[in-house]
Amino acid sequence: MLSRISLIPGLSRCQGLRGQCMSGITRCYASNPKENSWLRSLFVRKVDPRKDAHSTLLSKRETSGLYKIQFHNVKPECLDAYNKLTEEVLPKLHQDPDYPCDLVGNWNTWYGEQDQAVHLWRFSGGYPALMDCMNKLKNNKEYLAFREERSRMLLSRRNQLLLEFSFWNEPTPRKGPNIYELRTYRLKPGTMIEWGNNWARAIKHRQENQEAVGGFFSQIGELYVVHHLWAYKDLQSREETRKAAWTKRGWDENVYYTVPLVRNMESRVMIPLKISPLQ
Template sequence: MAPRTSLTLRKQGFLCETFVLSLADRRYFGGWLRSLFAYDIKKDARKDAHSSLLAKKATSGLYEIQFHNVKPECLEAYNNLSDEVHRELHSNADYPCEVAGSWNTWYGEQDQAVHLWRYYGGYPVLTECLNKLRLSKAYLEFHRERSKMLISQRNQLLLEFSFWNQPVPRTGPNIYELRTYRLKPGSMIEWGNHWARAIKYRQNNNEAVGGFFTQIGELYVVHHLWAYTDLQSREETRNSAWLKEGWDASVHYTVPLIQSMESRILVPTKTSPLQ
């Protein structure tokens, strides 16, 4: 008679039931359990960088996002100074970069400015711009003056998801929502696969502005940028997505990939191309 043993199954810390298994049973269940909790490393390993699989070409989709926390009493002066410098950079053909959008946070972190820069030509153009700015007396003076108004600042280099809209200038008035997702390391490909299908449910009302993921800075961070007429239209647009077959599945499969998330409501500055 084949030797038998007991297998105790537990679920969420509670004893479920004890079964007596034969050797053949143990082989079957052992293989079945291994298939649940293990994977073939050679089979699942990827030899492509996530950025090359998910992003548009870096020559067209390299962005920088800046978060500046401004002293409350300096916010108006900060906005005026930034608007002036951004206009000068846009009018100067020697700087192959542009501000895609500039905002102040309305709901979220207060007295905060957010700037989204685009670099046509990828990393070589980014390096070229930085080198030129270091030699510009006007920009260095602006940088010194601006630093007096800031409490803190941080930035990230972003790549653009290949399946998202490209941020293009739009007329207003609009408010913008920047939704930031911090993903579990290793889950970016899965996130991209699901959102490549999910984005089609959110493009009917022209609310999808841009989708990005970090390349330098805090990693495994995703930013989705949306435009709405007002908070009420935001509510109605988001609710309407749940009426479309397939949106619920997209949410179901992407939520487990998230470690934390944040929503900011942004108001464009006077010179922002995204109004």
């Protein structure tokens, strides 16, 4: 049996009792009531106390970067108008040096949910920067007009606040042309640290071709959600890169241990908008 070493501090491991001892323990429990507290401790899983939340253990401590990802489902007949409006207004907002938010990437979904726009922002000052940004937008007439016009083009929208995994690449602007894949994993509650442990070892197998753009996990919105963002030249390059990972020792082990942690997963292949820093 393979033994796994925890790479992230604070991860405790529990071991259960084996079935062959159960009958004897049950008889002892019944005949010795005074031993109840000792026997009860055998049946109760105890978790070592931890002073840090998993968000602190997994995220980059040297920065206070907070990310927002936004999904807009656009009326099919409005997608071109939506893209044009977005490309006109968003760059103006982000040229303002007092606007504490960086545009990371903007895309339309190519394969996956159709007529969808995906936007990713970074708030370098964490939650204070997010609140500062929100307060300034409330008084920005151009933004309010943009939001009102945009709302008439949408079927639905949702967002999440994310943190970066400490072992992933920092998403930085890159030249194109590229396609991007956003792989979304919805994990079983309580498994985020185990996911991080395995990917901290495995990410090296997917960085040789610079395809690893960024890795994030949710803080507000739908919880226990992981987003991995990859870049490829085209779909054929994606296929070849993913196949090559299986030839590297350790990649199969990562897949073996992480698949049981996943409740469901989704893949989007996306095309960047003209204004996207990730091209």
